[in-house]
Amino acid sequence: MNVLWGKGSGTVQQVLDSIAEKPVLAYNSVLTTIRILERKGYLKHLKDGRAHVFSPLVGRQEATRSEVRRLAGRFFKNSQEQLVLNLLEDQGIDSEELARLREMLNQKDTVQKSTAHEDTMQRRTMRKGAK
Numbered sequence: 334m335n336v337l338w339g340k341g342s343g344t345v346q347q348v349l350d351s352i353a354e355k356p357v358l359a360y361n362s363v364l365t366t367i368r369i370l371e372r373k374g375y376l377k378h379l380k381d382g383r384a385h386v387f388s389p390l391v392g393r394q395e396a397t398r399s400e401v402r403r404l405a406g407r408f409f410k411n412s413q414e415q416l417v418l419n420l421l422e423d424q425g426i427d428s429e430e431l432a433r434l435r436e437m438l439n440q441k442d443t444v445q446k447s448t449a450h451e452d453t454m455q456r457r458t459m460r461k462g463a464k
Contacts, residue, residue: 376390
């Protein structure tokens with residue numbers, strides 16, 4: 334997916350040629366992975382002569398969120414909290430990363446409180462108009 338997000342589109346061979354990992358992957362391994370991604374709805378292909386040219390249907394952020402939800406559902410009974418706790422316990426997050434996480438959580442909390450307040454005010458306004 335990273336190769337196709339970067340290039341925009343490509344054949345299996347072009348994807349294989351762009352992968353810098355060692356050991357070099359087999360053509361059939363890349364093809365199998367691409368077919369699975371296509372079946373999941375992440376890629377589509379167009380026929381160009383005998384070749385299939387694959388391109389992403391979803392962006393990186395959407396795909397990441399989808400896979401995180403799938404992971405949470407599969408291993409943590411849909412509990413994102415349990416997923417995050419597992420990561421925190423296992424990874425040995427340094428203090429800088431922890432500070433960034435705290436800041437993100439504080440921002441998220443502020444946004445949620447603001448949204449809840451706006452919803453409450455909107456409901457009150459609607460009730461007054463209905464009377």
